[in-house]
Amino acid sequence: MVSIFKLFGEWGISLKSKKRNKPFIGIRRQLVIRIVALVVFILLMFWILNTLLMAYIYRKEKVDSMEKVYAQLNEASETGALYDNAYDAKFEQISYSNNLDIVISTYDGSILLSSAKEKHNTIKRLQNAILSNKDGAKSIVHTDVYDIILDEDEYVNDSFLILTGTLSDGNLIMIRYAVENMKVALGVVDRTLIILGLLSLVLAFALTELIARRITQPIVELTDISKKMSELDFDAKYRTRESRSEIDILGEHMNTMSTSLENALDELQEANKELKKDIEIKEKNEEMRKEFLSNVSHELKTPIALIQGYAEGLSEGMADDPDSRAYYCEVIVDESQKMNKMVQQLLSLNELEYGVTSVDKTTFNITELVRSLVNASKILMEQADISVTYEIGDDIIVESDEYLVEVIFSNFLSNAIHYCKNENVIKISQVDRGDTVKLSVFNSGDTIPEADLERLWDKFYKIDKARTREYGGSGVGLSIVKAAVESLNGKYGVYNLDNGVTFWFEIYK
Template sequence: MIKYSIRRQMTAIFIGLFSLILGLVLIINNAFLGHYYLSHKADDLIRTYNDVNAKLESGSLSDSDSVRDILTQLERANVDLVVVDGGGNAILTTLGESDPRLKEMFSGLFGMEGVDHENILKRNEDYTIYRDKSSQVQRDVEYLKMWGRFMDGSWFIMQCPYASITESASLANRFLIYLGCIGMVIGGLLVWMFSRSITRPIMELAGLSQEMANLNFDTKYTRGGMDEIGVLGNNFNKMSEKLERTVSELKQANNQLQKDIEQKEKIEDMRNEFLGNVSHELKTPIALIQGYAEGLKEGISEDPESREFYCDVIIDEAAKMNVMVKNLLTLNQLEFGSDEVQFERFDIVRLVKGVIVSCEILVQQAGAKISFISDESICVWADEFKTEQVVRNYLTNAIHHVGNEKRIEVRIENGDGKVRITVFNSGTPIPEEDIPKLWDKFYKVDKAHTREYGGNGIGLSIVKAIMESFHQKYGVENFDNGVAFWFELDAKA
């Protein structure tokens, strides 16, 4: 809601200005109209005097046509004229002999001594112009009179009636008031209608600015035009486009900054977690190595078999530490994206068979039986080296946790453009509350059993990192007689 409308202001300014001008005109009329009116009438008399005087000097008054022209001119100007010679005989008159004004004008020729000086408007050696209100014929009529001599020596007197100046000014002012009121009404309506063509685009610009304040840059100024408002509207549209681009860039920069902050926080958390887990995992093998090394140094046992056992323990723990460090370095490269994925097409069946053959000794040591179910050849798209790491981690994990009937089954299934590789081992199912944590670094369901074969809880974390870099699915399923780990790969490019 606009409190101070431009339309109302423009209309009010117009009416106020019009009223001011009208008031000034009325004041000027009252102050100067009378003087102007008298001056105009006096000029008419002087002009008539000059015309008659010129004709008298030229002697053209003897011509009837010239006389007729002068009389017509005087009648048109509403001027009465009486001209007499030195003997008092009328040479020229506009009045008839029976007109009572003629006698009054004759008496006026010899009554100048009684004229009040305040009524004299102009005087020189040839004529005198004065106002006369002493008419006996028409008492309600005021005359402006001119008395004097022409160049040929004849005397004259002219008069013309004029209305009351006060009454004329009053009538003129009244007419101006009526005309001014009508003009103000019509002008106010026109200004009100005209101002709408200005305020409507301004209101559109106001709405546009409000939308821009609310970061809505879809609204545009559509009225166009080549005037100042049209130029302003086009500039608003340009500003809206630039602001939209700027806000978009700021949002992108802010989003990137947020990602960088989250990445930094994630790196810091991972660093702290990494240091804590590594220190925890290395504490036991370092203590064992230190203890057995000190025992060897102090010669606790002279028995060669005991010394050999001590050395084997030290070598075994050092080997475990070496494997753990290598796995940590591999996991670190995967999680930070520094290890690039090289997608290529290869035979997954051939790869899995190769891993099974390489783990045959471990299978025999565990006393397990392994079966492989697959087609003769299935090609997939993935990083072959990293895929081998996933299969090897799944298989070694199955070997180390095989139980019950000591059975391991590796299955490859192809369908709908996806290939699923599943590694099943018989044994105790994983507790449901531990399944979501299996993929965390250093997490172990059975810590005592894991310690026996040297596991450190990093293998499944490596699987998770590799599969996420492939953008493929992976998981684990519990069965009554065992556990199956699986992952998927694309069979088509």
């Protein structure tokens, strides 16, 4: 039972109830059914032809056989050899080989030769056949010397082919063949055909199954591969057989198509990723643009309002004395400088973020650069009563963009100066890490809330807006640091200590 279910499965016959628009019939099943149906049709045609024609053909051959026997015996009667004792064996052989009853007699009924076992009854039937004219007899052949009829024998209740005639020597001859013998022979032929037909049907089914399996197996493989391809699985490939056929060529083409589709799909997915990335970048840029305009508008609103207010005060004569006019002008100049500084920073940031500024690598002493930048801010640190300590060690030579390194360190140092308090200490550290160098700037003072550490690098983000405004900060400096370090493929960060904050960056030598 299991093997039958397996065979049905191989033929594509599903035993489970599934809803389909059209019934699925496997190609192997179709091939087996059609070949077996063809064999059944051929066997049926043989049986029909045997039933319809074999009796006629068999009777025709028997009639021909009876005519040949008559001619042979008539020829022997002409020479006189027919009645010799030496011819008896020949006579018996002719009767036996043709399965015929033969009687030769004189016209008055005396038996000359006979192959019949019951001579008395045979003579009587011979006389009846010659002398009587039965209406039920069917004439088969009629000549001048003999007639062949199909007649019923009332003694044995059977039909016979009967040849009655006259030999050349004037004696009478009767040759008889029992139709029952023909029916028996035809019955044997029918049974033989049925047995052979059933054996042929079983053999045809088995051979067709084997041949169909061999023929359809590549097609089944191609079907499975096409199904996997429809599910975007292109790993399955068709294996070409040694004896290449049209199916193998189709399999090779399908392999080529699979590879092409896989490559096209990969390209499409890659293009889709790029498109998605471009859309995300576009959306991000749009958000950045809106945020940028909002922040710039906010940052410029205060200095513009101050400049406008003090300028109107001057134009309306509100500053009567020289000191007041000088103060008004100082405020206007100071605010203008802050606006100019912010615009310059924004331009620098824009160039870094969009890759307008290319990295110009040169070989320089980064330790000397740090010392020079600290010395340049010495006056500001003295005014704020800030002390500087170094943990630098030996000088380090790097190959990098000196301008960008200066921008990064200057922003860290500027923030440290403006936010340094309590112990008023700034500590500069330099660590050689083989392939990279790490610079850190620590300033004593208030720590940064943990929630704000990650947002420090966003444009225009300020923790203490009032204090940032006080020293002219725009909230762009650390964004510039982020863009500059990333353009150098470096790292950056900030962390709190118990008594202050440390900003650091690390770049390749």
